[in-house]
Amino acid sequence: MQIPENKYEVVIIGGGPIGIACALEAEKKKLSYIILEKGCLVNSLYHYPTNMTFFSTSEKLELDNIPFISNNPKPGKREALEYYRRIATSNNINIKLFEKVTSVKTHADKTHTVTTTKGDYSAENVIVATGFYDIPNYLGVPGEDLPKVSHYYNDPHYYATQKTLVVGASNSAVDAALEIYRKGGDVTMIVRKPEIGKRVKYWVRPDIINRIEEGSIKAYFNSNLKEIKENEVVIDTPEGEDILENDFVLLLTGYRPNFGFLQDIGIKLSTDGRKIPQYNEETMETNIPGIFLAGVICGGVETHKWFIENSRIHAKMIMEHLSKKEKEAFN
Structure with a gap:
């Protein structure tokens, strides 16, 4: 099926490790997709301190079983940048860099329009994988x-x-x-x-x-x-x-997700102070049909809850759900 320009089955907001993981899973399911990233590839990681060493070992940072070889068991920032860049380029990931998403609108037919600083994209499904490093406390x-x-x-x-x-x-x-x-x-x-x-x-x-x-x-x-x-x-x-x-x-008092962006989309947040977004823990779908969450943003202000190593699974969960929906619709 030929997909019209700027129309995708999945638009992924955020080009970090989890956004890339979502793209890899979309390719496996043969779903048309695009990643929209406001900065450079793995932008948040790029802005980490120069000498940062990850808490996780390299194998726990791997995507799609692609080996992450590092000099030490716990890799540094430069090694991680190289690893994720290699994955994106060798797999020809469809990604638009330096293109900030400004709004997501949901229509009566349950499709979505994702507006950026450079244009509009039509999407059947949207994944928000924007992390938490943008806004300091x-x-x-x-x-x-x-x-x-x-x-x-x-x-x-x-x-x-x-x-x-x-x-x-x-x-x-x-x-x-x-x-x-x-x-x-x-x-x-x-x-x-x-x-x-x-x-x-x-x-x-x-x-x-x-x-x-x-x-x-x-x-x-x-x-x-x-x-x-x-x-x-x-x-x-x-x-x-x-x-x-x-x-x-x-x-250095920590950072938080862009809750205003989530609320503008229409995603509900918990009112207990933790601001945890509402989503189905089996499919990662929010209270808005066709809009999903992946990665650390799922934890609200509890930014220590989700990491690369334990949220990689979100990509697989979402794409399994979308593939199942597509098969049910076809039948």
């Missing part, structure tokens, strides 16, 4: 918009010899603090809880605890950032307010 403190403040961390060299405040105690915050310290930075951590997060990578957590105990990295526990100024920061500690000299602030 803002603190809302005075001075958060100053040029010296960032919600993303890339390379430690930038902060060498500088007084850098790292807010947070998750993997990203701990990695940044350790790397900057080892490149000659003067690092202070602000931790809202009484200790470093339990979910920090097990081979890294002892390192940060030891650096704090020996005084190489300063840390304020049970504390909060109160205000950011040009050359200093104000923090609230159990002992009272403290003012620290400061050059840079890294607010």
